[in-house]
Amino acid sequence: MTLTIATRQSPLALWQTEFVADQLRALHPGLEVRLLPMSTRGDLILDRSLAAIGGKGLFLKELEEAMLAGQADLAVHSMKDVPMTLPEGFELAAILERADPFDAWVSNRYPRFADLPVGAVVGTSSLRRQVQLRSVRPDLVLKDLRGNVNTRLRKLDDEEYDGIVLAVAGLARLGFDDRVAERLTPPRMLPAVAQGAIGIEIQSARADLRALLAPLGHDLTTRCVLAERAMNRLLEGNCQVPIAGHAAVVGDQLHLAGLVGALATQTVIRAEATGALDAPEMLGERVAQDLLAQGAAALLRSAH
Numbered sequence: 001m002t003l004t005i006a007t008r009q010s011p012l013a014l015w016q017t018e019f020v021a022d023q024l025r026a027l028h029p030g031l032e033v034r035l036l037p038m039s040t041r042g043d044l045i046l047d048r049s050l051a052a053i054g055g056k057g058l059f060l061k062e063l064e065e066a067m068l069a070g071q072a073d074l075a076v077h078s079m080k081d082v083p084m085t086l087p088e089g090f091e092l093a094a095i096l097e098r099a100d101p102f103d104a105w106v107s108n109r110y111p112r113f114a115d116l117p118v119g120a121v122v123g124t125s126s127l128r129r130q131v132q133l134r135s136v137r138p139d140l141v142l143k144d145l146r147g148n149v150n151t152r153l154r155k156l157d158d159e160e161y162d163g164i165v166l167a168v169a170g171l172a173r174l175g176f177d178d179r180v181a182e183r184l185t186p187p188r189m190l191p192a193v194a195q196g197a198i199g200i201e202i203q204s205a206r207a208d209l210r211a212l213l214a215p216l217g218h219d220l221t222t223r224c225v226l227a228e229r230a231m232n233r234l235l236e237g238n239c240q241v242p243i244a245g246h247a248a249v250v251g252d253q254l255h256l257a258g259l260v261g262a263l264a265t266q267t268v269i270r271a272e273a274t275g276a277l278d279a280p281e282m283l284g285e286r287v288a289q290d291l292l293a294q295g296a297a298a299l300l301r302s303a304h
């Protein structure tokens with residue numbers, strides 16, 4: 001049997017897909033696994049914000065079309081880039097054990113974020129990162145920075161940034177651990193929902209693949225990611241606003257911290273809660289309700 005995995009073509013996406021392919025080969029000797037690298041609209045349009053071009057789904061669409069056309073059996077994604085609701089007929093078959101979920105401070109000039117001088121220039125196009133950077137350091141000058149991880153590191157080296165912010169997981173996977181000057185952990189920086197987790201998407205009709213992929217899934221990561229995504233789903237009335245969230249297992253419970261921000265008004269709303277491991281989505285919805293009660297809805301509307 002041959003399995004074809006659709007993937008984006010960025011070095012990070014290819015690394016993650018090879019990682020999944022290797023595990024499948026080890027798990028199922030005799031299984032032939034090959035990659036189908038593709039460009040997505042999300043990769044091609046680099047001059048506009050994701051919100052402006054239609055959201056995270058644009059990183060998945062071409063891969064889903066390949067599955068529908070029978071050219072691929074599964075698709076591997078950074079869970080962070082997966083929309084909160086998948087198109088009809090698709091589902092997540094497995095979420096792998098999460099790597100480091102936090103962001104990294106990367107700089108050739110200032111090894112410590114706290115040592116940045118007034119008015120320092122920091123590169124990131126992520127509204128989530130921008131709003132949190134501004135919240136701790138209103139003086140910083142935020143400069144646009146798009147492209148894949150390798151491109152962003154090259155821009156840091158070539159252009160006038162005092163530093164940039166990237167996910168630790170992406171850097172580590174590509175062998176750039178040494179570029180992590182400092183980990184930016186909460187409450188200073190809450191990561192994107194599902195950051196650091198890799199997910200496998202299939203067509204719901206391919207029940208034959210579920211059992212084959214199930215051993216790659218990681219139970220506690222899945223619970224954390226479900227909690228984070230349930231929070232985001234309830235908050236996201238169709239719009240792209242700065243939302244951050246991180247769930248972790250504490251003792252025999254699940255703890256979730258969430259945040260919604262608005263760049264224009266420099267507002268940040270936070271909430272956290274602890275709940276049963278067995279009801280991650282309820283916990284996510286509880287934190288979302290708390291954020292909404294604190295005014296997140298009005299804040300999300302004002303972001304349009």
Ligand SMILES: NCc1[nH]cc(CCC(=O)O)c1CC(=O)O
Nearest residue numbers: 078080166167169170195196197
């Ligand atoms: N938006 C791009 C993206 N999607 C996933 C990661 C990092 C890897 C991960 O979170 O698993 C990155 C790069 C970054 O934000 O630095």
